[in-house]
Amino acid sequence: MDNRYYLGFDGGGTKTHACLMDDLDRIVCEAYGPASSIDTVPLETSLASLSATYAALPEKHPVAAVFAGLGGIAGPSDVERYVAALRQLPFVPEGARVGAENDVHNALASGNGTLEGMTLIVGTGSVCFGVHEGRSWRTGGYHYKEGDAGSGFDLGFMALKHYARVIDGRHPKSDFSEALRTALGIADFPTLVKYFDRINRTEVAKLAPIVTAFATVDQYAYKIIADAADELRLLVETVYHRLGFDACDLVIVGGLGNADTAYRDLFLQNIRKVSPSIRIAKPLYDPAHAAALIAKSLWAEAGMKGK
Numbered sequence: 001m002d003n004r005y006y007l008g009f010d011g012g013g014t015k016t017h018a019c020l021m022d023d024l025d026r027i028v029c030e031a032y033g034p035a036s037s038i039d040t041v042p043l044e045t046s047l048a049s050l051s052a053t054y055a056a057l058p059e060k061h062p063v064a065a066v067f068a069g070l071g072g073i074a075g076p077s078d079v080e081r082y083v084a085a086l087r088q089l090p091f092v093p094e095g096a097r098v099g100a101e102n103d104v105h106n107a108l109a110s111g112n113g114t115l116e117g118m119t120l121i122v123g124t125g126s127v128c129f130g131v132h133e134g135r136s137w138r139t140g141g142y143h144y145k146e147g148d149a150g151s152g153f154d155l156g157f158m159a160l161k162h163y164a165r166v167i168d169g170r171h172p173k174s175d176f177s178e179a180l181r182t183a184l185g186i187a188d189f190p191t192l193v194k195y196f197d198r199i200n201r202t203e204v205a206k207l208a209p210i211v212t213a214f215a216t217v218d219q220y221a222y223k224i225i226a227d228a229a230d231e232l233r234l235l236v237e238t239v240y241h242r243l244g245f246d247a248c249d250l251v252i253v254g255g256l257g258n259a260d261t262a263y264r265d266l267f268l269q270n271i272r273k274v275s276p277s278i279r280i281a282k283p284l285y286d287p288a289h290a291a292a293l294i295a296k297s298l299w300a301e302a303g304m305k306g307k
Contacts, residue, residue, distance in 0.1 A: 005061040006299065007091075008291025009050055010106050011036030011070035018053040020061065021292035025113070030288065031056035037071030037103075038078070046070065047085055054091045065097035067295035069106035069287065097298040104129035104138065109290035110283035111251035115297070118239055118250045118278075120232065122257030122267075124205040126151035128235035132243040139235045144201040149231035150267070152256045156207035157199075158224040164192055176218040179210050212261040225263040233270035240274055247277035258282065 003023050010017045016036040020028040033053030036046040050068065068086060073079060082100040086092060108119040108129055118130035125148045127141030144153045163180045165171035167189055183206070186192050214221035236250065250271065252258055257267075268280060285293065 004064040004299070006292045006295040007054070007063045007066045008106075008288050008293070008295050009036070009053065009066075009068040009070070010103060010287040010291050011046065011049070011068060012103065013037040013040040013071055016049050016053045017286070017288040018050075018057060019286070019288035019292045020057055020059065020063070021289065021296065023296075025293065025296070027289060027292075028061070029057050029059045031058070036068075038082070039072030043081070043085060046082075047089060050086070051089055051091070054089075060091075062093050063091075063096055063295075065295040065299040066092055066099070067291045067298060068100045069103040069291045069294070070100065071103050073100060073102040097295070097302050099294065099298050102129075103287065104141070105294060106287035106290045107253045107283075108251065109294050110253065110285045110287050111249055111281050113285060113290065113293045115294065117248045118236065118245070119253055120236055120250055120257060120271075121253045122150060122152075122232065123254030124148075124152045124202060124256075126154070126232065126235065126254075128232075128239045130239040130243050130245070130248075132245055132248070135243055137239050137242045139238045150228045150235065152205035152208035153201050154228055154231070155211045155224055155256075155263075156204035158227070159207045159211050159221075160192075160196070160204065162220050162224070164196075167192060171220060174218055174220070176210070176214040176221050179214065180207065183207060183210060208256055209259075212256075212259070212263045215262045222262075225266055229263065229267035229270050232267040233274060236271050236278070237274045240278065245275075245277075247279070249279045249281045251281050251283055253283060253287075 006021045008019045013035050016033040018031045022028055031053050034049040035041050036049035038046050079100055083098050087098050107121055109115055115131045120128045129138045148154050166173055166177040181187055211221050211224050215225045
């Protein structure tokens with residue numbers, strides 16, 4: 001039998017990663033391209049980014065199935081619209097199985113290559129997603145303006161609120177507040193007001209490592225991580241009970257979630273209190289490789305249905 005190939009995309013707000021995989025789950029080649037998250041760029045730009053990323057693959061093979069896990073896909077209408085557009089791209093053969101979903105699907109499949117269990121993404125943003133016996137549920141991940149509880153942005157924003165209190169005297173000055181002042185380059189009320197007015201998600205999230213670094217020696221930094229760790233517990237607990245899990249894997253994805261800090265220790269303690277049957281896991285697969293595995297599962301499902 002001829003070898004089949006499967007194409008997976010992991011599309012975010014800064015870049016797109018493509019993975020071409022063979023029937024034995026081996027990576028044939030990979031490539032990177034521009035942003036394709038549809039909450040960052042328009043649909044047409046997203047599709048152009050996928051095409052550019054595919055063009056950058058050093059090898060080309062006709063694919064049996066394609067799956068795109070992209071930021072910004074928020075429901076069935078987005079899925080339907082994106083799949084229809086994806087089918088029209090020149091590198092998608094007629095008859096290929098095509099799928100698209102939010103990139104939380106890639107994160108979940110990065111655990112063991114399947115869409116079963118839970119994933120907790122803790123990076124600039126935060127979200128928990130789970131699938132159990134064909135049902136799925138998601139908590140968090142609305143938008144940074146909602147707060148993205150437990151995320152790098154959340155920790156950074158809470159640090160900003162603390163620093164505002166330091167500037168006007170409600171909280172005392174400390175090594176923690178001095179580190180924030182140095183990072184921000186802000187020492188007065190008017191400048192901080194302007195910073196809040198033009199707040200940037202990525203820049204605020206860069207304050208998170210300062211919070212985690214001081215959490216073991218500063219009461220205000222510790223309170224920030226304690227509150228955030230409880231928010232992560234709530235994300236996981238809700239998905240766990242909503243889907244009726246007993247034992248399951250929880251894949252932790254994201255730089256902040258996997259950094260060796262007091263924050264990670266604290267939120268893992270909280271999650272273990274939800275159920276001792278939750279098994280904490282790190283990803284086995286890159287998200288783009290996981291997307292290719294999902295593409296392969298689309299082909300297998302179609303075969304079982306006789307299509």
